[in-house]
Amino acid sequence: MFTQDRLEYQPIPLPHRHHMSDEEMVTAAHDFYSFMQRRHTVRDYSSREVPREIIERCILAAGTAPSGANHQPWHFVAISNPEHKHRIRLAAEEEEKGFYEGGASEEWLRALEPVGTNQEKPHLDIAPWLIVIFAQRYGQFADGQKFKNYYVPESVGIATGFLIAALHHAGLASLTHTPNPMKFLNGLCDRPDSEKPVMILAVGHPSEDATVPSVAKIKKPLDEILSVRE
Numbered sequence: 001m002f003t004q005d006r007l008e009y010q011p012i013p014l015p016h017r018h019h020m021s022d023e024e025m026v027t028a029a030h031d032f033y034s035f036m037q038r039r040h041t042v043r044d045y046s047s048r049e050v051p052r053e054i055i056e057r058c059i060l061a062a063g064t065a066p067s068g069a070n071h072q073p074w075h076f077v078a079i080s081n082p083e084h085k086h087r088i089r090l091a092a093e094e095e096e097k098g099f100y101e102g103g104a105s106e107e108w109l110r111a112l113e114p115v116g117t118n119q120e121k122p123h124l125d126i127a128p129w130l131i132v133i134f135a136q137r138y139g140q141f142a143d144g145q146k147f148k149n150y151y152v153p154e155s156v157g158i159a160t161g162f163l164i165a166a167l168h169h170a171g172l173a174s175l176t177h178t179p180n181p182m183k184f185l186n187g188l189c190d191r192p193d194s195e196k197p198v199m200i201l202a203v204g205h206p207s208e209d210a211t212v213p214s215v216a217k218i219k220k221p222l223d224e225i226l227s228v229r230e
């Protein structure tokens with residue numbers, strides 16, 4: 001919803017079409033699966049810088065995601081400024097301390113054991129970019145008038161998935177980080193209260209000695225995640 005003027009339904013010819021045989025599509029599906037299998041959630045980053053243009057293009061790719069009524073209820077804040085990143089780290093670690101030292105249930109902490117997380121979040125300093133993702137419950141016209149957004153968590157989830165895949169395609173690693181609670185991000189990112197912080201995506205290149213938890217590579221087999229009725 002970009003304008004207060006009433007937008008009308010106006011069909012246009014489908015702008016792009018695939019022209020692939022079934023064989024080509026099978027190959028493409030296999031190739032994409034292999035490509036996505038090579039994506040790893042990375043917690044250890046090198047200090048190698050990442051040009052802003054790559055981040056901007058990946059955000060544009062995320063912005064192509066489908067959304068409720070095409071309202072695109074998301075906002076991304078990309079931060080490379082070291083002081084700004086450090087402020088986020090300090091605030092996130094403060095929240096995480098509360099989480100790991102009593103806020104989280106025993107069951108939750110047990111679930112996180114094989115992932116190996118704790119309250120230390122050095123990636124928030126070291127990763128060259130932090131992308132903070134906000135969900136907009138309401139949109140706002142230039143004059144301040146509000147309008148409702150629809151299917152907001154679904155829409156932002158899809159856009160975030162696109163973003164993670166776009167970053168991987170561009171040769172970058174990322175980490176979905178969700179400090180608990182996250183409201184401090186509104187203040188630190190200068191975003192209105194009507195927006196809900198969804199996650200911080202740390203983005204960069206893995207360090208030489210980067211590791212991943214072995215459990216992260218155990219993915220459910222097809223027969224567990226798919227039922228087919230033919």
Ligand code: IYR
Nearest residue numbers: 096112117118177178179180
């Ligand atoms: N926010 C905490 C805890 C955490 C929770 C889940 I669910 C994870 O998959 C990973 C971590 C942290 O970032 O450490």
